[in-house]
Amino acid sequence: FFGQVPGAPADVIFALISSYKADSHAQKVDLGVGAYRTDEGKPWVLPVVKKADHIMMDDDALDHEYLPILGLEPFRKASVKLILGANSKAIAEGRAGAAQCISGTGAVYAGAHFLSKHYPIKGAACYISKPTWANHRAIFEGVDMQVLEYPYWDPATKGLDLKGMLRTMQSAPNGSIFVIHPCAHNPTGVDPTNDQWRQIADVMESKGHFPFFDCAYQGFASGSLDKDAYSVRYFVDRGFEMFIAQSFSKNFGLYSERAGNLTIVARSVEVKNRIESQIAKAQRAVISNPPAYGSRIVSVVLNNETLYGEWEQNLSTMANRIIGMRKILFDELIRLGTPGTWNHIVDQIGMFSFTGLTTSQVKVLKEKYHVYLTDNGRISMAGLNSKNVKYFAQAVDFVVRN
Ligand code: PLP
């Protein structure tokens, strides 16, 4: 049957993980995947997650029955509250809905799939930022939507190309779909300011565009969960209907447990219920119902004031270590007198830095220094630690000079 099937290319990031693992060099450095590491370069199980684990293990009432199709009720409620804020008018008015999904990826997929079936404007295109997380294109093309790009990164300023972004939003047909990173943009680490969000909302409102937020790093950008939700809450206050895909992979360190949620802000309770019913129908055919373990952990923490406070502290530990590494890397490059400007290393936020290194420089980093990062020059800051940051700075210094 399958003699004609062509092979598909490997996922870039997962291929990078494999080549890093296969490298036996003692000083190898992994700056590829966006996963938090301790200063010892090890994965970190958050202490609050360990606590939640024990609470669950001691709970004799827990069983392994199926969850409902849309997932664990207290998880869904808490996820919506986390992103929209406890005082959100959308929650008070009962028009905020939720579907537990297979982590952030599954939430983007569930939303994209729904839009491909039910978006009122036939043939509406979906705009993603240039650059963005590679899966955005794959997911929206996978549900047969036309994918276009809006400018985001300005290589000249190593910052946001706000003009280009607004120009594209302005010239896109009315009612287009825009996938937006609410905080800690992947891969650039560049976010709009509050005033820039206002300008973006102004254009999107006047054009009747639909915002689809993909929130994979709440708590990682500013270290404050509320501040990181600013853009989403601002858009809700302005009266937008929207989807928000939420991932708990990074902020809970639950990568493999696939805990995520699609928050839906609709114009009315009625419409919210109908959207949820359609997503439930689609979800039934794809996963039947979501997995329980990760969502139970998240739910235990989000629904307990003490544990919530501990989670915030764990988040600060991660965010602050990353900020510290930015500073050390920056200082090192300045000390070495590495040609170019490096302020963007400390100005960018979240898990990633978009260094501005070229594909050929990245190649030398890998071949000569055993430093692994994506071809676009993105580094996962969490891969840097007190033992390898100077080595990395020297490697960058070399490739920039040669
Ligand atoms: N969206 C963005 C922008 C991401 O960077 C990621 C992963 O890092 C995700 C979504 C989804 O990740 P996951 O499926 O592990 O929640």
Ligand code: TYF
């Ligand atoms: O960009 C990253 O490193 C994270 C991790 O299919 C990731 O988003 C990468 C690829 C993928 C899923 C997660």
